[in-house]
Amino acid sequence: MDLLRFLTAGSVDDGKSTLIGRLLYDSKNILIDQLDAIERSSKNRKDGTVDLALLTDGLRAEREQGITIDVAYKYFSTPKRKFIIADTPGHIQYTRNMVTGASNADLIIILVDARNGVVEQTRRHSLIASLLNIPHVVVAINKMDLLNYDQAAYNHIVEDYKKVAEVLKLNNVSYVPISALVGDNIVDASTKMDWYQGPILLDYLENVEVKSSVNLTNARFPVQYVIRPQTEDLHDYRGYAGKIESGIYKKGDQVVVYPSGVEATIEKIELGGKEVEEAFAPQSVVLHLDQDVDISRGDSIVKKDDSLKVGQDIDAIVCWMDEKPLTVGQKYFLQHGSKVVPAMVKEIKYKLDVNQLEKITEVSKADLNEVVEVKLKTASPLAYDAYSEIRESGGAILVDQTSFVTVGAALLQ
Amino acid sequence: MSQYQLDYLDQLESESIHIFREVAGQFEKPALLFSGGKDSITLVHLALKAFRPGKFPFPLVHIDTGHNFPEALAFRDQLAEQIGEKLIVRKVEDTIKAKHLTEQKGKFASRNQLQTFTLLDTIEEFGFDACIGGARRDEEKARAKERIFSVRDDFGQWNPKLQRPELWHTYNGKIHKGENVRVFPISNWTELDIWNYIKRENIQLPSVYFSHEREVLEYQNALIAVSPYIQIDENDKISTRRVRYRTVGDMTCTAAVASEAYSIDDIISEIIATRTSERGETRIDDRFSEAAMEDRKKNGYF
Numbered sequence: 001m002d003l004l005r006f007l008t009a010g011s012v013d014d015g016k017s018t019l020i021g022r023l024l025y026d027s028k029n030i031l032i033d034q035l036d037a038i039e040r041s042s043k044n045r046k047d048g049t050v051d052l053a054l055l056t057d058g059l060r061a062e063r064e065q066g067i068t069i070d071v072a073y074k075y076f077s078t079p080k081r082k083f084i085i086a087d088t089p090g091h092i093q094y095t096r097n098m099v100t101g102a103s104n105a106d107l108i109i110i111l112v113d114a115r116n117g118v119v120e121q122t123r124r125h126s127l128i129a130s131l132l133n134i135p136h137v138v139v140a141i142n143k144m145d146l147l148n149y150d151q152a153a154y155n156h157i158v159e160d161y162k163k164v165a166e167v168l169k170l171n172n173v174s175y176v177p178i179s180a181l182v183g184d185n186i187v188d189a190s191t192k193m194d195w196y197q198g199p200i201l202l203d204y205l206e207n208v209e210v211k212s213s214v215n216l217t218n219a220r221f222p223v224q225y226v227i228r229p230q231t232e233d234l235h236d237y238r239g240y241a242g243k244i245e246s247g248i249y250k251k252g253d254q255v256v257v258y259p260s261g262v263e264a265t266i267e268k269i270e271l272g273g274k275e276v277e278e279a280f281a282p283q284s285v286v287l288h289l290d291q292d293v294d295i296s297r298g299d300s301i302v303k304k305d306d307s308l309k310v311g312q313d314i315d316a317i318v319c320w321m322d323e324k325p326l327t328v329g330q331k332y333f334l335q336h337g338s339k340v341v342p343a344m345v346k347e348i349k350y351k352l353d354v355n356q357l358e359k360i361t362e363v364s365k366a367d368l369n370e371v372v373e374v375k376l377k378t379a380s381p382l383a384y385d386a387y388s389e390i391r392e393s394g395g396a397i398l399v400d401q402t403s404f405v406t407v408g409a410a411l412l413q
Numbered sequence: 414m415s416q417y418q419l420d421y422l423d424q425l426e427s428e429s430i431h432i433f434r435e436v437a438g439q440f441e442k443p444a445l446l447f448s449g450g451k452d453s454i455t456l457v458h459l460a461l462k463a464f465r466p467g468k469f470p471f472p473l474v475h476i477d478t479g480h481n482f483p484e485a486l487a488f489r490d491q492l493a494e495q496i497g498e499k500l501i502v503r504k505v506e507d508t509i510k511a512k513h514l515t516e517q518k519g520k521f522a523s524r525n526q527l528q529t530f531t532l533l534d535t536i537e538e539f540g541f542d543a544c545i546g547g548a549r550r551d552e553e554k555a556r557a558k559e560r561i562f563s564v565r566d567d568f569g570q571w572n573p574k575l576q577r578p579e580l581w582h583t584y585n586g587k588i589h590k591g592e593n594v595r596v597f598p599i600s601n602w603t604e605l606d607i608w609n610y611i612k613r614e615n616i617q618l619p620s621v622y623f624s625h626e627r628e629v630l631e632y633q634n635a636l637i638a639v640s641p642y643i644q645i646d647e648n649d650k651i652s653t654r655r656v657r658y659r660t661v662g663d664m665t666c667t668a669a670v671a672s673e674a675y676s677i678d679d680i681i682s683e684i685i686a687t688r689t690s691e692r693g694e695t696r697i698d699d700r701f702s703e704a705a706m707e708d709r710k711k712n713g714y715f
């Protein structure tokens with residue numbers, strides 16, 4: 001059984017929470033007491049129906065305001081797959097939460113209210129999906145019940161969205177007409193939309209290929225921790241512990257250690273305490289090298305190839321996540337894999353209008369939830385990849401040097 | 414599944430090991446909060462995979478409420494000895510005396526609230542900057558939103574509105590003096606994942622997890638173990654039943670479930686068949702209020 005991580009995006013009231021509730025409910029992943037609790041909460045509702053959205057709206061503030069304000073993770077499984085859902089808020093002021101949820105996702109479900117069609121929010125969410133390189137996009141056209149399950153309305157929205165997908169170069173886009181409230185085409189096929197021939201949502205989620213999210217070509221390994229027992233019988237044991245970000249490592253492979261540039265050969269690979277011949281992403285392993293190189297946390301052991309970049313002048317698209325704006329000349333910590341280096345913003349190249357999908361030049365700052373491309377200068381060289389090539393080795397966070405808060409998501413270019 | 418594809422348990426395991434090693438790499442003085450339950454036993458197993466043949470870069474810390482199951486305590490001591498790692502025990506009883514705390518009264522007087530005091534004192538005593546815990550996001554709605562690295566202020570408080578964004582597998586553990594971080598390596602595991610892993614890895618558990626005979630009090634559909642820590646009234650219905658525990662917390666507020674499960678396989682079948690959640694079935698402390706967990710977390714509880 002494998003694992004699929006996905007997130008749901010859509011404007012407020014498009015039906016995200018209802019959809020997730022429906023997925024859990026119809027796939028029998030909701031337990032009696034949880035249902036009791038939401039039935040109790042739903043009692044206040046006038047129409048007397050159970051509000052499935054209450055399953056995911058976790059925090060009290062949200063219960064009071066009736067909106068999702070943070071990423072909530074939900075779990076369910078079918079005999080085929082285990083699923084991790086990141087339920088993220090739709091409002092523009094929560095773009096950062098959506099970026100957070102999107103960073104680990106293999107797939108995004110973008111909800112569109114069939115009555116409203118493709119709106120500004122749809123474009124913004126799609127832009128984020130494209131920036132964060134989410135491998136699969138499902139456009140779920142919801143509330144079909146309110147349009148009498150009209151095929152023409154559905155087709156119209158699909159055509160509209162195709163234009164957005166083209167501008168954003170989104171690949172692997174699928175479309176499905178649903179009603180989250182009634183349960184059409186989510187776990188059970190709708191009886192009211194015979195005109196739709198594609199897979200229903202759960203079938204798609206169960207069968208979509210997830211392997212494509214893992215890069216097995218370029219081998220990257222940031223050292224997290226050095227294991228040195230220094231006991232009598234393990235006097236010379238020196239293992240580099242970390243998680244393989246991408247690629248495959250085999251015993252005997254030639255590797256390069258960054259930032260030193262020293263070359264070495266892999267002598268031994270341990271997985272869960274047992275020696276193995278090879279290991280691959282995303283396994284957590286211990287690597288041993290043939291020579292006594294000075295390696296510590298923050299270094300990386302890579303197999304050299306054309307896509308690896310090493311340097312101090314780095315272009316990055318930054319999703320800004322803090323109230324204090326990002327400004328030119330400001331210094332931050334750049335945390336990349338296990339490495340943390342000071343980095344200065346040298347220049348803001350442009351700001352993306354996330355709704356119109358246009359670039360705005362001559363900007364001096366980025367405010368909360370804005371997306372900019374910047375030139376960064378790091379205090380020491382970084383070995384990295386373009387985010388579009390290897391997600392794990394191209395994604396970094398910016399941390400405020402005094403508040404220590406995570407203030408930005410940096411997609412290295 | 415192809416050669417280079419990981420099973421979901423392997424993926425979860427790898428993610429958790431990575432989190433453990435981030436703690437080791439980012440903090441000066443971490444601790445593993447060990448409760449004696451299956452989740453923290455699983456944590457220990459994952460820590461072995463993360464750090465052996467080296468030693469753990471942290472001690473095991475148990476906040477002993479004084480209401481624990483004797484079987485769980487014996488298991489705790491034995492496990493710490495077997496793996497040769499340091500175990501620190503701090504007792505809620507001692508905090509109550511030293512700080513003149515008022516104990517909850519009532520039939521199932523719980524020390525859950527008071528546990529927080531002992532935990533915060535222990536954090537201060539040893540200067541722990543990170544406390545690793547076995548909470549899972551599937552347990553409860555408030556937990557579903559918590560980060561894997563969850564920053565707490567000097568009072569141990571969690572502010573759900575000021576959580577740091579957590580992207581990819583990059584965990585920001587930078588903190589100011591006085592703050593500390595709660596780290597949850599098994600955030601993404603469900604109850605069933607834990608059991609499947611326990612089975613796969615042949616992890617040993619305290620006997621209370623398996624069906625056994627026990628004298629219990631039936632109270633509002635819950636089976637509470639008869640112990641010196643609860644108040645027994647004249648009209649109480651007491652009987653000897655075959656039960657097991659789904660979670661192992663305090664004897665006063667953890668309910669048993671009627672069960673004929675003698676092996677891990679039996680337990681897994683029962684869990685798959687059950688239609689009640691782990692907390693709903695076994696934690697009577699959460700039933701008081703819909704926002705019970707959130708309130709306790711804000712106050713510095715794990």
Ligand SMILES: Nc1nc2c(ncn2[C@@H]2O[C@H](COP(=O)(O)OP(=O)(O)O)[C@@H](O)[C@H]2O)c(=O)[nH]1
Pocket residue numbers: 010011012013014015016017018019053067068090142143144145146178179180181182
């Ligand atoms: N008629 C209809 N209403 C829906 C559908 N899906 C959601 N809703 C309603 O739309 C409202 C907003 O849904 P909710 O799930 O809370 O939206 P969220 O803000 O995206 O999480 C609620 O009143 C739902 O009952 C649908 O398919 N059909």
